[in-house]
Amino acid sequence: MGKGRGESLLVETGYSMQFSQILQYLLSGLSIGAIYALIGVGFSIIYNATGIINFAQGEFVMLGGMLTLFFLEMLKFPLWLAIPCAIAASTAAGILFERLAIRPLRRPTPINLVILTIGGSILIRGLAMLVWGKDTHAIPSFSGDEPISIGGATILPQHLWILGVTLLMVSVNKFYFNRTISGKAMRACAYNRRAASLVGIDVRRMVMLSFAISSAMGAVAGIIVAPLTMVAYDVGGMLGLKGFCAAIVGGMSSGIPTVMGGLILGVLESMGAGLISSGYKDAIAFIVLLLLLFLRPQGLFGKPESERV
Amino acid sequence: MLEVSGVSQLFGGVIALDRVSFTIAKGDITGVIGPNGAGKTTLFNIITGIYTRTAGKVVLEGTDVSGLPPERLARLGLVRTFQNIELFGGMTVHENVMVGMHTKSSSGLLACALKMPWSVAEERRIRDNSLKWLDFTGISDLAETTAANLPFGQGRLLEIARALAVEPRVILMDEPAAGLNNQETLALSRLIERIRATGITVVLVEHDMELVMEICDRIVVLNLGKKLAEGTPRETQDNPEVIAAYLGEDE
Amino acid sequence: MKRELLKFLAFALFVCLVPLACRGGYLINVLLFVGINTMLAIALNLLLGYAGQISLGHAGFFGLGAYLSGILTVTYGWNPWLAMPAAAALVGCLAGLLGFPILKLRGHYLAMATLGMGIIIYIVFNETIELTGGPSGLSGIANLSIGSLTFDSDCKNYYLVWFFALVTVLFSLNVANSRIGRALKAINDSEVAARVVGVNARLLKVQIFALSAIICSLAGSLYAHCMTFISPASFGFNFSVELLTMVVIGGLGSVYGPFLGAALLTLLPEILRGANDYDIVIYGALLVLMVMFMPGGLVRGFPELRRRLAKRKGGVEHA
Numbered sequence: 084m085g086k087g088r089g090e091s092l093l094v095e096t097g098y099s100m101q102f103s104q105i106l107q108y109l110l111s112g113l114s115i116g117a118i119y120a121l122i123g124v125g126f127s128i129i130y131n132a133t134g135i136i137n138f139a140q141g142e143f144v145m146l147g148g149m150l151t152l153f154f155l156e157m158l159k160f161p162l163w164l165a166i167p168c169a170i171a172a173s174t175a176a177g178i179l180f181e182r183l184a185i186r187p188l189r190r191p192t193p194i195n196l197v198i199l200t201i202g203g204s205i206l207i208r209g210l211a212m213l214v215w216g217k218d219t220h221a222i223p224s225f226s227g228d229e230p231i232s233i234g235g236a237t238i239l240p241q242h243l244w245i246l247g248v249t250l251l252m253v254s255v256n257k258f259y260f261n262r263t264i265s266g267k268a269m270r271a272c273a274y275n276r277r278a279a280s281l282v283g284i285d286v287r288r289m290v291m292l293s294f295a296i297s298s299a300m301g302a303v304a305g306i307i308v309a310p311l312t313m314v315a316y317d318v319g320g321m322l323g324l325k326g327f328c329a330a331i332v333g334g335m336s337s338g339i340p341t342v343m344g345g346l347i348l349g350v351l352e353s354m355g356a357g358l359i360s361s362g363y364k365d366a367i368a369f370i371v372l373l374l375l376l377f378l379r380p381q382g383l384f385g386k387p388e389s390e391r392v
Numbered sequence: 393m394l395e396v397s398g399v400s401q402l403f404g405g406v407i408a409l410d411r412v413s414f415t416i417a418k419g420d421i422t423g424v425i426g427p428n429g430a431g432k433t434t435l436f437n438i439i440t441g442i443y444t445r446t447a448g449k450v451v452l453e454g455t456d457v458s459g460l461p462p463e464r465l466a467r468l469g470l471v472r473t474f475q476n477i478e479l480f481g482g483m484t485v486h487e488n489v490m491v492g493m494h495t496k497s498s499s500g501l502l503a504c505a506l507k508m509p510w511s512v513a514e515e516r517r518i519r520d521n522s523l524k525w526l527d528f529t530g531i532s533d534l535a536e537t538t539a540a541n542l543p544f545g546q547g548r549l550l551e552i553a554r555a556l557a558v559e560p561r562v563i564l565m566d567e568p569a570a571g572l573n574n575q576e577t578l579a580l581s582r583l584i585e586r587i588r589a590t591g592i593t594v595v596l597v598e599h600d601m602e603l604v605m606e607i608c609d610r611i612v613v614l615n616l617g618k619k620l621a622e623g624t625p626r627e628t629q630d631n632p633e634v635i636a637a638y639l640g641e642d643e
Numbered sequence: 644m645k646r647e648l649l650k651f652l653a654f655a656l657f658v659c660l661v662p663l664a665c666r667g668g669y670l671i672n673v674l675l676f677v678g679i680n681t682m683l684a685i686a687l688n689l690l691l692g693y694a695g696q697i698s699l700g701h702a703g704f705f706g707l708g709a710y711l712s713g714i715l716t717v718t719y720g721w722n723p724w725l726a727m728p729a730a731a732a733l734v735g736c737l738a739g740l741l742g743f744p745i746l747k748l749r750g751h752y753l754a755m756a757t758l759g760m761g762i763i764i765y766i767v768f769n770e771t772i773e774l775t776g777g778p779s780g781l782s783g784i785a786n787l788s789i790g791s792l793t794f795d796s797d798c799k800n801y802y803l804v805w806f807f808a809l810v811t812v813l814f815s816l817n818v819a820n821s822r823i824g825r826a827l828k829a830i831n832d833s834e835v836a837a838r839v840v841g842v843n844a845r846l847l848k849v850q851i852f853a854l855s856a857i858i859c860s861l862a863g864s865l866y867a868h869c870m871t872f873i874s875p876a877s878f879g880f881n882f883s884v885e886l887l888t889m890v891v892i893g894g895l896g897s898v899y900g901p902f903l904g905a906a907l908l909t910l911l912p913e914i915l916r917g918a919n920d921y922d923i924v925i926y927g928a929l930l931v932l933m934v935m936f937m938p939g940g941l942v943r944g945f946p947e948l949r950r951r952l953a954k955r956k957g958g959v960e961h962a
Binding site: 136138187189190193194197199201203206208212213320324327360362365366370373377380 | 747756767925926
C-alpha cells in the first residue's frame with residue numbers, strides 16, 4: 084500500500100502524532116475504499132440488470148492489471164496506450180463470459196448462477212496463471228513516487244490518481260444512467276425486465292452491456308490500484324469479495340450509496356489494521372458484511388421494503 | 393369458526409384492505425368475491441400468515457391467530473391452496489401428499505437418520521394413510537407420477553389432496569376453478585361439497601360466479617379493499633351496490 | 644427399500660475390498676482422502692441437494708473440527724475419542740446459532756454470507772497463533788486408537804475413515820427416505836407451500852445446517868488424527884468451492900452422487916500429476932461445463948444425455 088513509506092516520515096510526538104497517524108489511515112483507507120467502490124458498483128450494475136451476483140467480478144480487476152502489464156512488457160506499449168488496450172481487452176473478456184456461459188444457461192436458478200460464476204472465476208484465474216505464471220509483478224506509478232505531505236500525513240501521487248479516477252468513473256456512470264437513452268433503458272430493465280421488453284427494450288443487449296460496463300469498471304479499478312499493490316493472477320478473489328461487501332453496504336445501488344459503502348469499508352479496514360491488528364484486517368469487511376446481512380439487508384442507507392409475495 | 397375483524401393492510405402508501413370484518417360459520421362454504429384489485433388475495437395472504445397485516449385481528453375458534461406464521465396455522469387446522477398451484481415439482485404425487493401429513497407425524501431428524509423403530513412405523517402409517525386422500529380426490533392412478541409433469545387440472549386436485557392430508561378444520565382455496573375447463577369445474581364443485589360433508593369449513597376466493605352461486609352458503613363481497621356486502625348468494629345477487637361494483641367489469 | 648439396502652451393502656463391500664486391489668501404500672492414502680471428502684460432500688449435499696440452501700463456508704466447519712480436536716488433544720491432553728464428539732457438539736452449537744440469521748437469507752445473499760463466515764473462520768485459524776500455531780500449523784496430533792490397536796498407517800486409517808463415511812452414507816440414505824427428507828425437498832421446491840402444510844421451514848433449515856456442520860466437524864477430527872498435522876491452508880475458501888464442485892459434479896440431491904464427485908475430484912489431481920498447474924483450470928472448466936450441460940450431475944446426467952442424444956438421432960431419422 085505504500086503506507087510504510089508514509090509512516091516512516093511520522094516523527095512527531097504526542098497528540099499531533101495521533102492526529103497525523105489517524106489522518107494517514109484515513110487517507111490510505113479512502114484510496115483502497117475507492118477501489119472497493121468501483122468494484123462494488125460493477126457488481127451492482129450486473130445485479131440490477133440481471134439479478135445475478137457475478138462472483139467472477141474480481142477476475143476482471145485482475146485482468147485489468149495483468150493485461151496492462153502484458154501490453155507494457157510484452158508489446159512494449161507506452162503506459163497511456165497500454166491502459167486503454169487493457170480496458171478494452173477486459174471488457175471483451177466480460178462480454179465473452181456473458182455470451183459463452185451466462186446466456187446459454189438453460190436453468191438459471193440462483194444456485195446454478197452462483198456455481199457458474201464461481202466456476203468462471205476459477206477458470207479465468209487458472210488461465211491467467213497458465214499464461215502469465217504465478218509471479219507477482221510491479222506496474223510503474225502513473226506519475227512518479229514522490230510523496231506528498233498533507234497535514235502530517237503522507238500520500239503518494241497514485242493515491243490521488245485513484246481518488247480522481249474513481250470520482251470521474253462515478254460521475255460518468257451517473258451521467259450515463261440518468262441522461263442517456265441506453266442508461267435509462269438499463270434502469271428500466273432493473274425495475275421490471277418484462278415491462279422493459281414490452282416497451283421495446285432489447286433486454287439481452289442490456290444484459291450484455293451491463294457485463295461490458297462492469298468488467299470495464301473492474302479493469303479500471305485493477306489498473307489504478309496495481310502500482311500500489313502489485314499484480315498477480317490471484318489478486319482478484321479478495322478484491323472482488325470486498326467490492327461485493329461494499330455493494331451490500333450500499334444496498335446494491337449502482338450509485339453513491341455503494342461508493343460510500345466502499346469508502347467506509349476501506350477506512351474501517353485501514354483504521355482497524357493500524358489501531359487494532361493488521362492480521363484481522365481482511366476479516367473486518369466480512370464482519371461488516373455479515374452484520375449488515377443479518378440486521379439491515381437493504382443496506383446501510385436504504386429503507387426497509389415491505390415484501391410482497 | 394373463523395372471525396376476521398378490522399383487518400387492514402398498507403403497501404407503501406396504498407390501502408389494500410380497509411378494516412374488513414366478517415365471520416365464517418362452521419361447516420359453511422363461504423365465497424369471497426369482488427372485482428379485480430378488490431383485495432381478495434391480500435386478505436387470504438393475511439389470514440394464512442403469508443403477509444403480516446398492518447392492523448386487525450383473525451380469530452380461529454376462539455384463539456387469536458393473527459400474525460402467526462403459516463406452519464403454526466397448519467398445526468391449528470388452517471390450510472390453503474394457491475391460485476397458481478404450488479406443488480413440490482420434483483416429487484411424486486404420492487410424496488406430495490405425504491408431505492401434507494407432516495403435522496400428523498413427529499419423528500425428528502435424528503430419529504429418521506437412525507431409523508428408530510417408531511419412525512419406521514410412522515413412515516409406514518404416513519405412506520398408507522396418504523393414499524386415502526389420493527382416492528378422495530380421484531388421482532390414485534397418478535400416485536407415482538412426478539408432480540411437475542401433471543396437467544394443470546390434476547395439479548389442482550393434488551394441491552387439494554395435499555391440503556386435506558393436513559386434516560384441517562378450515563381450508564381456504566384461492567381461485568380453485570381458475571384455468572379449469574367446464575367439466576373439471578363441475579367435478580371441482582362436487583369435490584368441494586364432499587369436503588364440506590366431512591365437516592371441514594371451506595372458504596374460497598373465486599371469479600367463476602356460477603360456481604360461487606351454486607355451492608356457497610354465504611358470500612362476502614369486497615370492493616377496493618372494503619367489505620361491500622355479506623349474505624346469502626340470493627341477497628348479494630340482488631344488492632344494488634354489488635351490481636354497481638360489478639358494472640364496468642366484463643363479468 | 645430392499646433394493647436400497649442391497650445397493651448399500653454392495654457399496655460397502657466394494658469399499659472394503661478396494662485396498663486389496665491396490666497394494667501400493669500411496670494410492671491407499673489418496674483413497675483415504677476420498678473417504679473424508681465423501682463425508683464432507685454428503686454433509687454439503689444434505690444442505691444444498693435436499694434443502695436447496697447453498698453454503699460456501701463448509702471448509703470452515705471442517706477446519707473447526709480439525710483444530711478443536713487438535714487443540715484439545717495436543718494442548719489439553721484430552722483423549723482423541725473424547726475430543727471428537729466434543730468438537731462436533733461445539734461446532735453443531737455454533738452452526739445452530741449462526742444458522743438462524745444466516746438461513747433467513749436466500750440465493751446469492753446466502754452464498755455470500757456463508758462465504759464471509761468461512762473466510763472469518765479461516766482468518767481466525769491464521770491469527771490465533773498461540774492456540775492454532777497460525778500459518779505454520781499444528782503438529783503432533785495423536786492417532787486414534789482402540790485398546791492396543793493404533794490407527795497409525797494409511798491402511799488402518801483407510802478402514803477407520805471409511806467406517807465413518809459409510810455410516811454417513813447410511814445416515815443420509817435414511818434421512819432422504821423419511822418425512823424430514825421429504826420436508827427438506829418440499830422446502831427446496833416451494834418453501835411457501837411447505838410452510839402452508841405445516842413444515843417449519845426456518846427450524847428445519849437450521850437443523851439440517853447444524854447436522855451438516857457436525858458431519859464436517861467429525862470429518863475434520865478424523866483428518867486431524869490421521870494426518871497428525873494440520874494447517875489453515877487446507878480449510879480456505881478454495882476448499883469450500885472444491886466441496887461445492889464435488890456435490891454439483893456428482894449430482895445434487897442424490898445419495899451416491901457426492902461420493903462420485905468426491906472420488907473424481909480427489910483422484911483427478913493424481914491422474915493429472917505432472918500437469919500440476921492445470922488442475923485449477925480443470926476445476927473451473929468442470930464447474931462451468933457441468934452447470935451448463937449436466938445440471939443434474941453425473942448420477943442423472945448420463946441417462947439424461949443419452950436420452951437427449953437418442954432423441955436427436957431419432958429426429959434426424961424422421962427428417
